[in-house]
Amino acid sequence: MKKLALFLLLSLLAAPVRLAAQRIKGSDTVLPLSQALAEMFMQSRPQATVTVTGGGSGVGISALMDGTTDLAMASRRIKFGEKMKMKQSHHTPCEFVVAYDALAVIVHPSNPVKRLTREQLEGIFRGKITNWKQVGGEDAKIIVYSRETSSGTYEFFKESVLRNKNYMSGVLSMPATGAIIQSVSQTRGAIGYVGLAYLNPMVKALAVSYDGGRHYVAPSVKSAMSGRYPVVRPLYYYYDKANEARVRPFLRFIDTKVARAKTLDLGFIPR
Amino acid sequence: MKKWIDRLARRVFTVSGFVTSAVILLIIGFLFSEAAGLFRQPIVEEGYVLALNKSNTVDRLSAEEIKLLFDEDITNWRDVGGADMPVRVFRLEDLDRLYTEEELGAEYEHAGDKIAEQVRADRGIIAFVPTVLVEGRTDIHLVPDHTIPVKDVLLGTEWYPTATPSPIFGMVPLLAGTLWVSFFAILIALPFGLAVSIYMAEVAPPGVSRVLKPVIELLGGIPSVVYGFFGLAVIVPLLQQTFRLPVGESGLAGSIVLALMALPTIITVSEDAMRNCPRTMREASLALGATRWQTIYKVVVPYSISGITSGVVLGIGRAIGETMAVLMVTGNAAVIPTSILDPLRTIPATIAAELGEAPAGGAHYQALFLLGVILFFITLIINSCVELVSARNKTKR
Numbered sequence: 071m072k073k074l075a076l077f078l079l080l081s082l083l084a085a086p087v088r089l090a091a092q093r094i095k096g097s098d099t100v101l102p103l104s105q106a107l108a109e110m111f112m113q114s115r116p117q118a119t120v121t122v123t124g125g126g127s128g129v130g131i132s133a134l135m136d137g138t139t140d141l142a143m144a145s146r147r148i149k150f151g152e153k154m155k156m157k158q159s160h161h162t163p164c165e166f167v168v169a170y171d172a173l174a175v176i177v178h179p180s181n182p183v184k185r186l187t188r189e190q191l192e193g194i195f196r197g198k199i200t201n202w203k204q205v206g207g208e209d210a211k212i213i214v215y216s217r218e219t220s221s222g223t224y225e226f227f228k229e230s231v232l233r234n235k236n237y238m239s240g241v242l243s244m245p246a247t248g249a250i251i252q253s254v255s256q257t258r259g260a261i262g263y264v265g266l267a268y269l270n271p272m273v274k275a276l277a278v279s280y281d282g283g284r285h286y287v288a289p290s291v292k293s294a295m296s297g298r299y300p301v302v303r304p305l306y307y308y309y310d311k312a313n314e315a316r317v318r319p320f321l322r323f324i325d326t327k328v329a330r331a332k333t334l335d336l337g338f339i340p341r
Numbered sequence: 342m343k344k345w346i347d348r349l350a351r352r353v354f355t356v357s358g359f360v361t362s363a364v365i366l367l368i369i370g371f372l373f374s375e376a377a378g379l380f381r382q383p384i385v386e387e388g389y390v391l392a393l394n395k396s397n398t399v400d401r402l403s404a405e406e407i408k409l410l411f412d413e414d415i416t417n418w419r420d421v422g423g424a425d426m427p428v429r430v431f432r433l434e435d436l437d438r439l440y441t442e443e444e445l446g447a448e449y450e451h452a453g454d455k456i457a458e459q460v461r462a463d464r465g466i467i468a469f470v471p472t473v474l475v476e477g478r479t480d481i482h483l484v485p486d487h488t489i490p491v492k493d494v495l496l497g498t499e500w501y502p503t504a505t506p507s508p509i510f511g512m513v514p515l516l517a518g519t520l521w522v523s524f525f526a527i528l529i530a531l532p533f534g535l536a537v538s539i540y541m542a543e544v545a546p547p548g549v550s551r552v553l554k555p556v557i558e559l560l561g562g563i564p565s566v567v568y569g570f571f572g573l574a575v576i577v578p579l580l581q582q583t584f585r586l587p588v589g590e591s592g593l594a595g596s597i598v599l600a601l602m603a604l605p606t607i608i609t610v611s612e613d614a615m616r617n618c619p620r621t622m623r624e625a626s627l628a629l630g631a632t633r634w635q636t637i638y639k640v641v642v643p644y645s646i647s648g649i650t651s652g653v654v655l656g657i658g659r660a661i662g663e664t665m666a667v668l669m670v671t672g673n674a675a676v677i678p679t680s681i682l683d684p685l686r687t688i689p690a691t692i693a694a695e696l697g698e699a700p701a702g703g704a705h706y707q708a709l710f711l712l713g714v715i716l717f718f719i720t721l722i723i724n725s726c727v728e729l730v731s732a733r734n735k736t737k738r
Contacts, residue, residue, distance in 0.1 A: 128700055150433055150471055151388050154449075196412070211587045218673075218694045219503040234432065235412040236504050239514075242590055242672040242684050245694055249573065249669065256578050259587050 092320055094122045096130020096143030099222050099265075100305045103169060104143055106332050111323050120320065127222055134308055135159065140317050142308040145171070145222035162311035166321055169338040172266040173227060173301045174289040176251070176273040178258050183207040185277035185286040188300075191231050194261060197238025202259060215250050215262035216241040223247075226303045227263050263301075266294065267337020294339050302339070369717070376714045379494065379707035383486040384507050385469075387703070391484040391506060392460050392468040392475055399423040402484060404493060407507040410467055418465060431459060431468040449474070457481055469506040489704065494711070500675035500686070502695060502705045510708040514675045516715060518685035519661060521678050522592045522671065526599035526660040531653060533600070534607030538649075541608070542615035543637055554609075561605030569669035572598040577670055584682060590672030592681045598666045603656035610655060614648020615641055647731040654727045658720055664689040688712045 094104050101124040108120035125133075130142035131152050148163055156163050175191060177183060183206060186194075193199035194212055203209045216237055217224040228234065244250045247264050254260040255272035262273075266289055269275055277286035280300040293299040309317045323329055330340040384404045385391055391407070393399060399421055402410070409415040411430055419425045436445065436455060445452050453474040460466050460481045475481065489510065497511020537557070541550045573590075576597055581589030618641045626636040642649070672684025673694070692709050699705040 150449075154471065154473060213588045220695050220699065225503075234434075234505075236408060236501055239499055239501070240674045240676045240684075242588070242674050243686075243694070244673070245668055252573060253577075253590065257581070257588055 091119045092121070092141065092317060093139045094120060094141040094143060094307075095125060095133045095139040096141075097127040097145040097222055097305070098124045099145040099171065100143035100168060100307075103305070103333060103336055103338055106336060107324060107329055108320075110328060110332060111320055114323070115319075118319075126220075131308060134163065134310065135161070137310075140309060140313055141320070143168075144306045144308060145303070146225060147306065148308055156310075163308050164311050164314065166307040166309070167304045167341050168307050168324060169305050169333050169340055170294065170302050171305055171338055172289055172291075172294040172299055173223065173230075173263050173303070174266050174269055174275040175261065175263050175278060175301075176254050176269070176275050177261050178254060179272070179274045180258060181207060181274060183276065185279065187279045187283045188231055189282070191278070192233065192235070195227075195232055195237055195241070196235060197240060210259040213257050213260045214238070214241045215253055215260055216243050217247070217250070217263075218243050218245055223263070223265065227301075230301055230303070231263075265337065266291065266339075291334065291337075291339060305338070372710060372713055372717065375707055375710035377707075378702075379510070379704060379711050380489055380491055382489050382704040382707065384489050385484075385486050386506055386508070388472055389469060389506060390472045390475065390486070392456065392466075392470055393482040393484060394460055394464045394466055395480060395482050396464055397423055397482055400485065401487070404489070404507040404509045405497075405499070408499075408501065408504055408509060411469070411506065426465040429463050429466045431456075431466050431470075433470055453478070494708070498677060500691075502699070502708060508704060508708075510704070510711075512708075512712065512715065514677045515686055515688050515691055515712065517677045518592070518671070518675075519687040519689070519716075519719070521681065521685060522595045522599065522667065522687055523657060523660045525592065525596035525681050526603060527653070527657055529596055530600035530603045530607055530656055530660075534604050534652070534656065535611065535649070537604075538608045538612040538615060538652075539637060539642075542612045543633070543641065554612075557605050557608050560601075561609075565602065565663060565665045566669075568598050568602055569666035572666060572670035580682075586682055588672065588684060590670055590684050592671060592678055592683060592685045595667045595671040595685070595687070596681065598670055599660040599663055602663060602666065603660050606659060607652045607656040610652030611645070611649040614645035614652065617648065618644045650730050651727055654723055657723055661719060661723075662689055662716065664693045668693055688716050 094108065101122065104122045108122050112118055112120055127142075127144040127146055130139065130144055131148060133139040134142040135152070135156055148165070153163060175186065181202070183202060186205060190199065190205050194205070195214055195216070197214075199205060200212055201209065202212055214237075216227075228237065242253070244253060244262075247268050250262045250264055251268060251270065251273055254262045264273075269289070275289050277288040278299070278301060279286045285298075287293050287299045289299050289301070294302050307317075307321070324333075324341070333340040385407070391402070397418065399418065402421060406415065406421050410421070410428055413428075413430065415421060416428050417425065418428060436452060439459070440455055445455060456468060456470050456475055457478055457480055460468055475483065494510050494512055496513060497509060498513045499509045499511045500514055501509040541553055545553065572594055576594050577589035577591075579589075580586060580591060580594055622640055622644060623636060626640045627633075631639065667687050668690040671687065671690065673686045673690060674684040675686045675691075676683070678685040692712055695705070696709050699709060
C-alpha cells in the first residue's frame with residue numbers, strides 16, 4: 071500500500087515535468103536554429119525544458135519512429151518509405167515547416183558571369199559545360215565545388231537544380247560550407263553553392279533563372295521571402311499526431327515575433 | 342610475499358596480452374563481417390523496385406546502366422539491349438504532380454493502381470517505385486533484382502554512393518588516389534627525412550642537434566586538422582600560383598602536407614638507428630682513410646638500414662591512414678588521377694566524410710567498411726614488407 075502511494079506521489083510529481091520536457095533531434099542544418107529557438111523558449115517559460123541534438127535528418131526521423139524524440143528536424147521531406155513505416159506502426163507523422171533556407175550559387179568575385187539559367191547550372195554541375203566561354207564568360211575551365219554526399223544541402227541542390235540527376239564524378243567535394251567559400255574565393259574559375267546565411271564579400275553570388283532565362287533573380291533574404299528566388303528549401307519538424315498537444319506550445323512559439331526575428335538573424339527565412 | 346607479487350605481475354601481463362589480442366581480432370572480425378554484407382545487397386535501393394511496361398523485354402540492368410537511364414544519358418532502350426523506343430523516367434515524386442491527393446488516397450492506397458496506369462500507358466517507361474505498392478501485380482514488368490557484383494565494386498571506376506535508384510561503389514578511383522598521394526608523399530619526405538637525420542646524427546655539433554631534436558618532435562605533436570588548414574590556406578594557393586593551375590586542391594598539396602606529417606617519424610626513428618651504429622665501426626672506417634661522407638654512406642647507413650626502413654614505413658603508415666589533413670586539401674574528386682596536379686579522393690577521407698550520414702547496415706555503410714578492409718590490407722602488406730626487409734638484414738649480418 072505504502073509502495074503504491076509512493077508511486078502515485080512520484081508520478082504526480084513527474085507528470086508536469088514530463089509534459090513540459092521536449093526532445094528535438096535530427097538535421098544538422100536545422101540544429102542552430104532549433105537551439106536558438108529552444109533557448110528563447112526556455113527563457114520565456116522557466117518550467118519548460120527542451121533538449122536539442124543533431125545527427126542528421128535520417129537519424130531524427132528514425133528516432134521519431136522509436137519514440138525517442140518528440141520532434142524530428144529534417145532538411146528534406148520525410149521519405150515515402152519512412153512514412154509507410156510509421157503508418158505501419160500506427161503513428162501518423164505530421165509536418166511543420168520551421169523556416170526556409172535559400173541556396174546561393176557562388177563564383178570568384180573577378181568572374182564576369184553574373185547570371186545563369188537552371189539548365190546552364192545543370193550542365194555545369196553534370197559536366198556537360200566545362201568552359202566559362204560556353205556561358206558567356208572568359209576562356210577558362212570551370213572548377214565545380216560541391217558538398218559531401220552526406221549533406222542535406224547536396225541532396226537539395228541535386229533535387230532542385232539537377233532535377234535528380236547525378237553530379238559528374240569530377241566535382242570537388244568539400245567537407246564544410248566554410249571550405250567551399252575559402253576555395254571559391256581563391257580559385258578563379260570556381261563555382262559552388264552555399265546557404266544564404268554564409269554569403270560574404272569574398273565570393274560573388276549569381277542571379278538564377280528557373281524559367282529559361284526570362285527572369286533572373288539574385289539571392290537575398292528579400293527575394294527569397296517574396297518567393298521570387300527559386301532555390302529555396304523548406305526545413306521541417308516532424309511529430310507524431312498523438313503527441314500534438316505536447317509539442318504545440320513550442321511550435322506556436324516559432325510563430326511569435328521574437329522567434330521570427332531570431333530566425334532571420336540566423337540567416338534563415340521565417341515561415 | 343615477493344613471490345606473490347611476481348606471480349600476480351605475470352598473471353596481469355598475460356591477461357592484458359590476451360585481452361588486447363582478442364580485442365584486435367574482434368575488431369578485424371567486425372570489419373570483415375560488416376564489409377562482406379555489401380555483396381548481399383540488392384543493386385536497387387532496399388524496399389524499391391524498377392517497373393517496366395509489360396512489352397519491354399529488358400531483364401537485367403547494371404547499376405551503371407540504371408544511373409545512365411535516370412540521368413537521361415541513355416535515351417533509347419536499344420542501348421541496354423531492348424527494343425528501339427525512347428526512355429521515359431518516372432519517379433515517385435512525379436505521382437504527386439500527375440494526380441491529386443484524393444486520387445491517391447490519404448494512405449496512398451490507390452498509388453499502386455496509378456503507378457500501374459502510368460506504366461501500362463507508356464511502352465518506354467522505367468518507374469522507380471516502392472515495392473509494397475506494386476507487389477504481386479501482373480500487368481507490369483518488374484525488373485528482377487540481383488546482388489551487387491564483386492567485379493563492379495573492386496574494378497568499378499565510379500563512386501556514386503548516394504545515387505538513386507542504384508548506388509555505384511566503384512573503388513578504383515579511391516584506391517588509386519590513396520596510393521598515388523602516399524607514393525608522392527614518401528618521394529618528398531624520404532630525401533628530406535634522410536638528409537635531416539644524417540645531419541643530426543653525424544654532422545651537426547651536439548649543441549645544434551640538442552635544439553633541433555625537440556623541435557622536430559614538436560612537429561609530430563601538431564594535430565592533423567591544423568596541418569589541413571595550413572595546407573588549405575597556404576599550400577593550395579601557393580601551388581595554384583606556381584604551377585598556374587586552374588585549381589589548387591590537388592594530389593600534390595596532399596602529398597606535401599602528408600610529407601610534412603611523416604617527416605618527424607622518419608627523422609626520429611632513423612636518427613636513433615644511426616646513433617646506434619657502434620663507435621668502433623665508424624673509427625675503423627675513418628682509420629682506413631675513408632672520408633666522413635664515405636663513412637656515412639658505406640658504413641653507417643648500411644648498418645642502420647633496418648632502423649631507417651622501419652622509420653620510413655611508419656611514415657608511410659601515417660601517410661596512408663591520414664584523414665583530416667587530406668580531406669581538406671586534395672579536393673576529394675572521385676576520379677582516377679592522371680597527374681599529381683589533379684584533385685583526387687583518398688580512402689580514409691571518404692570514410693570520414695561519409696560514414697556520419699550513411700544509414701547503419703545499408704549498402705553505403707557496408708561499402709565504407711569494405712574500404713576499411715582494403716586499407717587494412719594495404720597496411721598489412723606494408724608491415725610484412727618491413728618484417729621481410731629487417732629479417733633479411735639480420736641474417737646477412
